[in-house]
Amino acid sequence: MVWQYSNKTKQLFMDAVQGKAGTHLGEIQNPDGTGEHGSIACGDAMRFSFRVKKHDSDPLQDIITEVKYLTFGCTSAIASSEALCALIEQKQHTPLTALKITNKDIADYLDGLPDQKIHCSVMGAEALEDAVIDWAQKRGVNLKPYGINIHRQNLEEDHGKVICQCFSLTNTYIRKKIIELNLHSITDITNAIKAGGACGSCHHSPGGLQDLLDEIWGRISENSNNNSNSNNNIKNNINNTQAKEKSMSESSIDKNNNSTENTDSDNKTKLSPYQIGKKVEEVVNQKIRPALARDGGDMEVVDIKENIVYCRLMGACRGCMGATMTLKMMVERLLKEEVDENIKVISV
Numbered sequence: 404m405v406w407q408y409s410n411k412t413k414q415l416f417m418d419a420v421q422g423k424a425g426t427h428l429g430e431i432q433n434p435d436g437t438g439e440h441g442s443i444a445c446g447d448a449m450r451f452s453f454r455v456k457k458h459d460s461d462p463l464q465d466i467i468t469e470v471k472y473l474t475f476g477c478t479s480a481i482a483s484s485e486a487l488c489a490l491i492e493q494k495q496h497t498p499l500t501a502l503k504i505t506n507k508d509i510a511d512y513l514d515g516l517p518d519q520k521i522h523c524s525v526m527g528a529e530a531l532e533d534a535v536i537d538w539a540q541k542r543g544v545n546l547k548p549y550g551i552n553i554h555r556q557n558l559e560e561d562h563g564k565v566i567c568q569c570f571s572l573t574n575t576y577i578r579k580k581i582i583e584l585n586l587h588s589i590t591d592i593t594n595a596i597k598a599g600g601a602c603g604s605c606h607h608s609p610g611g612l613q614d615l616l617d618e619i620w621g622r623i624s625e626n627s628n629n630n631s632n633s634n635n636n637i638k639n640n641i642n643n644t645q646a647k648e649k650s651m652s653e654s655s656i657d658k659n660n661n662s663t664e665n666t667d668s669d670n671k672t673k674l675s676p677y678q679i680g681k682k683v684e685e686v687v688n689q690k691i692r693p694a695l696a697r698d699g700g701d702m703e704v705v706d707i708k709e710n711i712v713y714c715r716l717m718g719a720c721r722g723c724m725g726a727t728m729t730l731k732m733m734v735e736r737l738l739k740e741e742v743d744e745n746i747k748v749i750s751v
C-alpha cells in the first residue's frame with residue numbers, strides 16, 4: 404500500500420533522517436522532562452525529551468529551550484515527531500502551554516495525514532504529555548489544579564482489562580481516548596490509537612470496542628435527551644458494562660486457566676516440525692501480517708529449519724530503517740510467545 408503523504412510530511416521525514424540542521428532526531432542528556440508512548444512491538448514508539456530554562460522561583464514559568472525525539476516507526480511517525488518539535492519551538496512555550504498542542508495541530512502542521520496514520524500524531528501528543536508529567540514530578544509541580552490528566556500515574560494504576568490484546572490496550576485507556584479524541588467508530592479508534600487494527604477479535608467481543616462505543620456515546624445521548632432518566636440510564640449502562648466486564652474477566656480467567664493447562668501439556672508434548680510450521684503460519688497470517696499491513700508492510704515465511712524461521716519483509720517494511728527491530732521485537736517475540744520460546748527469526 405502506498406500512502407499519500409503531503410510534500411511537507413515527506414520533506415520533514417527526509418530532513419530528519421538525513422540529520423539536517425534544525426531537525427530534532429536524538430536524545431537530550433539529563434533532560435528536564437522525558438516521556439514515551441507506543442511500543443516497538445506494536446510498530447510505533449516515541450521517546451520525547453526536553454530541556455527548560457528554569458525560572459528562579461516559579462517552575463510554571465520554566466521555558467522549553469531544547470526538544471528532541473527518538474522515534475521508531477514509519478514516515479509519518481518521524482514527520483509527526485518533527486512537527487511536534489517545530490510547533491514547540493515556534494513560541495516560547497512553558498511545559499504547560501506546550502500541552503495545548505494537540506494531535507490535530509500536528510496533523511495540520513503536516514498539511515494533513517492519511518486517516519490510517521492519525522495515530523502517529525496522537526503518539527506525539529501523548530509522548531509530550533508524558534514528558535510534561537515527568538518534568539512536573541521533578542519540579543514539584545502539582546498538575547491536578549490545571550486539569551491535566553495524570554497519565555503516567557493512571558497507567559501505573561490502570562488495572563483495566565486488556566481489551567485489545569494485539570496492541571496491549573486496556574478498556575480504561577481506550578475509553579479515555581474515545582472521549583478525548585471524539586472517536587465514533589471502530590475505524591476511528593483504529594486510526595487514532597491502533598486498537599482493533601490487527602486480528603480484529605476485539606471489535607465485537609463482549610466489552611470490546613463496539614461495546615465501549617455504545618456505552619459511551621449511548622450514555623451521552625441518553626443523558627442529553629432524557630435528563631429525568633439519566634441517572635437510571637447511567638447506572639444501567641455502568642451495571643451492564645460492569646456485568647460484561649465481569650463476565651469477560653471471568654471468561655478470560657477461565658481461558659487463562661485453560662491456556663495454562665494447555666501450555667503445561669503443550670510443553671510436555673514437543674511440537675513436531677509440521678506442527679511448528681502450521682502454528683507459525685497461523686500466527687503470521689492472523690496477527691503479524693495484519694499488523695504490518697497497517698503501515699503498508701507485509702512479510703512471508705521463506706523456510707523453517709528446526710527452530711529457525713527465515714522471513715522476508717515486504718512492502719513498506721522492506722528497506723525500512725526499523726526492519727531489524729520489527730523482526731526481532733515484533734515477529735520473533737510473537738512467535739516465541741505463541742509457538743515456541745526457542746524460535747529465532749532470520750531475515751532473508
Ligand code: FES
Pocket residue numbers: 566567568569570598599600601602603604605606
Ligand atoms: S485484539 Fe484487538 S486487534 Fe487483535
